[in-house]
Amino acid sequence: MTVSAVLAVVVFAGAYVLIASEKVNRTAxxxxxxxxxxxIGVVRGGDVFFSEETGVDWNVIFLLLxxxxxxxxxRQTGVFEFVAIWAAxxxxxxPFRMMALLIVITAVASALLDNxxxxxxxxxxxxxxxxxxxxAPVPxxxxxxxxxxxGGTATLIGDPPNIIIASRAGLTFNDFLVNLAPIVVVLLGVFLALAWLLWGRRMVYDPERAASVMALTPRETIADARLLRRMLVVLGLVLLGFLTHNLTHLEPSLVALLGAGASVLLSRLPSDEYLExxxxxxxxxxxxxxxxxxxxxxxxxxSELASSLTSAIGDNYLPAALGILGGSAVLSGIVDNIPYVATMAPLVHDLVGPGAGLPPAQQSLWWALALGADLGGNATAIGASANVVITGIAxxxxxxxxxWTFTRYGLVVTAVTIAVCIPYVWIRYFVVT
Known part of the structure; x- marks a missing residue:
């Protein structure tokens, strides 16, 4: 390992320890x-601002923005209050029925949009x-x-790592749906049971507050029906833009920014309200x-870590698939799963070639990478983009x-879901072929 590599590891490890300790603001x-x-000279301006491999992922930044x-x-229309009362x-x-309903809504929406x-x-x-x-909203x-x-694991557009894998492997939306949606349905059922064990059994039902919520009329919360209608059209077009990416070739970030611009123009709100x-x-x-x-x-x-993994694989595709599944889960919890997959995808490509048309045993490596990276993102608060956004909102x-609150629960969920995926990969690609 070179001197620059050692220095990079030291800086990253130190930053990770500080983030985990929460003694210093994580953004700082x-x-x-x-x-x-x-x-220390590991990266320069070109690497930071203009490189797809080593720089800031502007697609993610502007998609979020x-x-x-x-x-x-x-928010100004009152639609969130409407949905909250409707769900309740x-x-x-x-409480747990509401959690279960929100879990299902979130998982399904993440498959259709992105997480x-x-x-x-x-x-x-x-x-x-x-x-x-x-x-308590934290659970x-x-x-x-x-x-x-x-939920985002189920489709090509559901989680950013899937988009990277699809591009590198030549896999289609239907390929993801056929190969990953079945196990995601099973994982969702498993996660609902885990949610009950982790949080649901300790929730307290308050009859008085429940009665007051049941007496509310959801429609009364809509503050601006005209703006809501306009925004639903804008949101629908944004979602259509996400779904038709393969036809339009418009990046999701551009679609989101166009939608944001249309929202600002149609709402005519002062900037402090929509930037809040x-x-x-x-x-x-x-x-x-x-x-x-x-x-x-x-x-x-x-790449050195990934190469060590792939060099140990050879033509033993079952151990390879399970190794990539487990290794991706571990590394995606430590390093954000987007850059991790961007690094691993070329290595899997070199090992087995494009995903389309491969025998099931060889194609299993691509699906193991997707499952490991997407589900491994649940392990820590920085393992996936959705985690960072949720903790920021909270x-x-x-x-x-x-x-550590996130990680304490995330490790359990990751371990169980990856364990469920092991027999799926084995049976789907090596037993039933």
Missing amino acids: VALGGAALMVL GMMVIVGVL QRARAR VTTVLLVAPVTLLLCDRLAL FLLAEAMASNI DVEWETLLFFAGLFVMVGALVKAGVI RRNDHPISF
């Missing part, structure tokens, strides 16, 4: 770590719902972040994290979720 740590990577502006305009009434104001967009839309509803019923937010990562929901600290944290991970990529640290609303 991420930006400070990024600055150190530049100062655009959707945050759309959410900020939507459908669940008869029973980051989904948590941006669902989190405000959750906070309002918990406020109405005097419930709900944790469950939604993890459900978004599970923009998580500037979260965006800066992402930028710093991308630079630090990019430095590891530039120094060859991640902090801004005075319900901070510590790194």
Whole structure:
């Protein structure tokens, strides 16, 4: 390992320890770590700002920014209050029933949209719902972040790592749906049971508050019906843009920014109102994290780890698939799963070739990579983009979720879901062929 690689590992490890300790603001740590990577010469301006492999992922940054502006305009219509009351009434104001309903909604929406967009839309509803019923919102937010990562695994557009895999492997939307949606349905059922064990059995039902919520009329919460109709059209077009990416070739970030611009023009709101929901600290944290991970990529640290894994594989595809599944789960919990997959995808391509048309045993390596990276993102608060967004929203609303609080539950969920995937990969690609 070169000197620059050693220095990059030291900086990244130090930053990770500080983030985990929560003694220093995580955004300051991420930006400070990024600055150190530049100062020690691991990356330069071109690497940071213009490189797809080592720089800031502007698609993620501007996707988040655009959707945050759309959410900020939507908030002014009262639609989040409407959905919160509707959900509470459908669940008869029973806490775990509401959690289960929100988990299913989040998982399904994450498969159709993407997990980051989904948590941006669902989190405000959750906070309002918990406020109405005097419930602690942290368990709900944790469950939604993890459900978004599970649901997003099912489709090509559901989780950013899947888009990277599809591009490198030549896999289609239907390929993802056929190969990953069945196991995601099973994982969702498993996660609902886990949610009951982790949080649901300790929830307290308040009959008086429940009765007051059941007496509400959801329609009365709509403050601006005309703006809501316009925003639903804009949101529908944004979702259509996400779904038709293969036809239009418009990046999701551009679609989100176009939607944000249309929202601002149609609403004519003052800037302080629609910018209120923009998580500037979260965006800066992402930028710093991308630079630090990019430095590891530039120094060859991640590729060296991945190469060690693939060189040990050879033609033994079952151990290879299970090794990639488990290894991806571990590494995606430590390093954000987007840059991890960006590094691993070329190596899997070199090992077995494009995914389309491969025999099941060889194609299993691509699906193991997707499952491991997407589900492994649940392990820690920085393992997936949706986790970072949820913890940022929680902090801004005075319900901070510590790194270790997230990790304590995330490790359990990741371990169980990956364990369920092991027999699926074995049976699907090596027994039933």
